[in-house]
Amino acid sequence: MNSSPRRGRRPGSPDVRAEILAVARARFRREGYDAVTMRSLAAEAGVDAALISYYFGSKAGLFAAVLELTLSPADLLGGLLQGDLETLPQRLIPTLVRTWDNPDTGVPLLAAMRAAASDPGFAAMLRDGIHRQLVERLAERIGGADAHRRAGAFVTQVGGLILTRYVIAAEPLASMTADEIVRALGPALRTALLGPLPTARRTS
């Protein structure tokens, strides 16, 4: 037994990882990514900072785990990809808008965008996650020779929606309802997924 304020839990016991995550989630939400230190998180969770590194690798890794816990983007996308690709934009946009408009999920997501702009380590994790969890899985669902660039174009447009509406909050996107966004962006998203694409010029 140690004498920290949170007695009775041993480092390495099954709930320690969850407890670190819960403390980190509250702190990141309250203070933003840049202001939180691993040392202060460790103190609040009543564990050694080395244990946080053991479980999560780095602050960026811990933050990624908090986001995963809050959102499960893989589960979310998995459900969306089971439906018809033709209707994916009108199913995805309301889900995305609801998630970002809700402070419980939107605040950590916006913090993630800010962390990606300021922390190269977190940007690298986000880059990898976007490619593996979104682009690759969407490309697999689309299939065919153009799948990868269709998926890239689609994810790019979804990123543009997040940037314009949430990070910069520029009009007209900032004030649109989910229905209005579906009408404005849906056709372009469907074009990226399913529309005719110009033939690539091959340099053999």
Add this chain to the structure above:
Amino acid sequence: MNSSPRRGRRPGSPDVRAEILAVARARFRREGYDAVTMRSLAAEAGVDAALISYYFGSKAGLFAAVLELTLSPADLLGGLLQGDLETLPQRLIPTLVRTWDNPDTGVPLLAAMRAAASDPGFAAMLRDGIHRQLVERLAERIGGADAHRRAGAFVTQVGGLILTRYVIAAEPLASMTADEIVRALGPALRTALLGPLPTARRTS
């Protein structure tokens, strides 16, 4: 005459504004937006900090002026809007990629994206600039009842390209050539500008 290292220029003389801009441009580029202080800029330019505020209002205003000097987005867009809307994506994308790939312009632009994520004052200026200089002017060029949401959708997609390729550097966009981006994103951009849009559900 004062005794600062840069003697002979009087505050308020015609070249002071340009001199402040030149110093600010070099410093923002070297150190990024957050690290530069108005006080240190004033010292390097050999002027009083109040004079910088007089000319530019705030650090955000000074940075916006540096970007304007580096890029003249209004001139750039003006030229692009004179051509056919049908070919706007294939004319815009190579210009945008060249501008962001070139460190002389790309480094301050990336700093602007970071400043928009960290400084609410700069985000407000960017938000206003995007709306007045890009969305409104593009909507005017498009014309018709859907002009505003078409322009919003188009600017959103261009924002997505910047976010995905430059801020996060996610694949497949990060490694594409300008031609490949035109092929992947061009059809969706044309759909936003000129394609059929679903009818709005009116709630009268």
